[in-house]
Amino acid sequence: MGKPTGFIEYLREVASEVAPVDRIHNWDEFHIHMPEEKLRTQGARCMDCGVPFCHTGTVINGMASGCPINNLIPEWNDLIYRGLWREALDRLHKTNNFPEFTGRVCPAPCEGACVLGINNPPVTIKNIENAIADKGWEAGWIEPHPPEKRTGKKVAVVGSGPAGLCAAAQLNTAGHWVTVFERADRPGGLLMYGIPNMKLDKREVVQRRLDILEQEGVKFVCNTEIGKDISAETLLKEFDAVVLCVGATKPRDLPIEGRELKGIHFAMDFLTANTQAILDNRRGDNFISAADKDVVIIGGGDTGTDCVGTSIRHSCNSIVQLEIMPQPPLTRAANNPWPEYPKIYKMDYGQEEAAAKFGADPRVYITTATKFEGDENGCVKAVHTVQIEWTKNDKGQFVPQQVPGTERVIPAQLVLLAMGFLGPEQPLIDALGLDRDPRSNIKADYGKYATSIPGVFAAGDCRRGQSLVVWAFNEGRGAARECDLYLMGSTDLPF
Template sequence: MGKPTGFLEFARELPVDKDPLERIKNWDEFHLHLPEENLKNQAARCMDCGTPFCHTGELISGMASGCPVNNLIPEWNDLIYRGLWKEALERLHKTNNFPEFTGRVCPAPCEGSCVLGINNPPVTIKNIECSIIDHGWDQGWVTAEPPEKRTGKKVAVVGSGPAGLSAAAQLNRAGHWVTVYEKGDRPGGLLMYGIPNMKLDKEKVVMRRIRVLEEEGIKFICNTEIGRDITAEELVKENDAVILCIGAGKPRDLPIEGRDLKGIHFAMDFLTANTKAILDSNPEGLISAQGKDVVIIGGGDTGTDCVGTSVRHVCSSVTQLEIMPKPPEMRAKNNPWPEYPKVYRLDYGQEEAAAKFGDDPRFYTTTATKFEGDDHGDVKAVHTVQVEWQRNQEGRFIPNPIEGTEKVIPAQLVLLAMGFLGPEQLLLDQMGLEKDHRSNIKADYDDYATSIPNVFAAGDCRRGQSLVVWAFNEGRGVAQRCDRFLMGYSDLPK
């Protein structure tokens, strides 16, 4: 490494974000970059550890440990320390098609498995990654690189989310003609409509990369749903291979009393309508939180995004219910390194709510028991109870209500952010695809082939709801397998 003692000399440092009370006034990104000298010092903290767990990308205890796309983190850290920005960008692009996306929205399992993190704050890997790619765009180094030769093979990719984009990028690089079908009005899938603009700018970041992919020869067809606008049979017949990257868009519901009241929405419907209203400069269809008491049921990134969006709508209050216990401040004994650290974090949305209303909006070990409505059929309150997690007769942990902890929380808007149950089933049923026990498309890992010849599947529709970075991993993996199917061999990396 350029500075073998850097981890002893420099403390972990991140750029200070824009003030929460200022940034909630708009939909702009609010993360900043460190000055170059400070960033070099942060890169110098990468400690020549010998076995860099940061890029292993393994699943430990069901969670990612290390980078799922196997970023060559120590290498580009060293290059940044030496001031070799263009070379660092080249190393970053070797494993990651879209580092400007992961550098913004990935939860950084790489940092959770950083060897320095065993007994010190880990290297600021995510921030360095984002700085490298943003600098590359600023310098004009990121340009279209269409393949020199075409194979004549045609591949249809269904879905333009993270898995679909990475699969399309890799297959186009191999020289195949790639067409991406998207049922939405803009390409990007989850990146476009599932993540708010202040977290991932749609025009400056997402569409900028889409335009480069188009220049490289990838064709995007939007407002087209396979199974309705084009039959699956037609798609398979007209292409040499088909890759399904349709995500896991079936939301988990909460079928309790009062669920049919007006004002109760799935979180993704709320976030999608909000982003569409911003992009179209048209409030039609917007689910507004303005002046309302908002209750968000569920945690995770989606719950956080609902908090941040509601605060920007100028809601009257925001409450977030999490059925799980509050995580500890430090790693628990049953959550050792290099597992992803399950510790308490004040994410951007909760930080903004705390700045606006005075406290973290989350209530832990709490669940909703009933929705109460007014005389007009609108929701007006959520009835809750605290729970205690105990083992049942089968040995499974289940939440049991604690008598005497019932509360009633005012709410004119309720958002359900409890995760997803798998892909929408229309296309799967129409194609007669074999499914696994969770209703996902059955396609073995490292093979990605479905029960239908020349049809592959990748991303959340195959593995279930997961991180964006796992979708990129799957997209690259399925591209390699599809390329091998088409050509008999493949030079594409995973």
């Protein structure tokens, strides 16, 4: 540890951002890197704990505590403090294939588990990780490294999201010929189309990593859906192993009165079409505009926040975000102790932008929609809502109950459903005849990733359900290791 008293001497600082009132006029990333000297100071706050919970990746009460890919955080914090950036990048790449992605979009469970965070603001781990990765790109340290020899084995990876890219990168490193199939027009999955450009730049950040993977020997085949453009039987016949990383893309619907009205869309359809329009410099037939509309977003979480930020950049008239859960407390509740992920109130970038433009956080808590009201043209014009309270039923389960007298009607010409996902789409699973778990996910044990068909593995959200990008990285790397072991009888790939 370079600075034993750093956590006493220095206060937490985070990277500054372009002001919300300015950044809402474009689709550019808005985080501003801290000067190197300040980053070194922040690295000095790391205590080099005897038991560094930040990189344990433990699941507590259903949420990650610490880094799921076991980043060697105290080591690269110390290296940054000492100005050893290249060495810090090498440490980061030992556990993380794509730190420039997690440094931007991960919610940082590592910081929630930081020992310093017990009684002080935690170390700014996410800022430091992002800075290390970007320094590596700027300095030219991140370059293609094709494997020195090939095994002759062919592996198909279905899906090019976070899990698929990690699996492909690791299997290519092991010397296998890897082909990644993607049904969209570009590879990247969630990273390309599920996360808005201002949060993760597609051309400057995502595409440059895809280019490196191609130069290393990974083949991407887009506009190709397995089970439709290529049969499941052909896939199994032509490849020695298959890794399924198709995500959990079946959205949760809201089947209430008026659901059939025009102007009600799933959040991912809205976000995907928007990013396509940015990348193609034109608006396609599937583009959904929030311009000059009153927008209601149903659901919280990252997807809801992304809908807020995107709608504001479209110049919407107003925006309301309905959240069925209560507003979190300002500090940790007694039943949410360290090192659990802190479930506390905070305004993400979208809510900050809404507050800057419209004067307040757009979220309305403990509220649900009861009816969509339409106009004479069959278009949505309002959302009827009611407040709820959470009570226990006769089985001891918490269920929402409507509170009489709290009804409200909110104007809306655009409604976006951002209520999460119910698991993977089923046609490919049906075509392969794979076993499922009770939640309709592909059945494959964590750590083994083997499905009910020999040589077919599953990783990421299609196996575990909707989760974090960093968990997808964890599973993609793990599935690659198990796949390599299956193909070769032994493996040198890390966990």
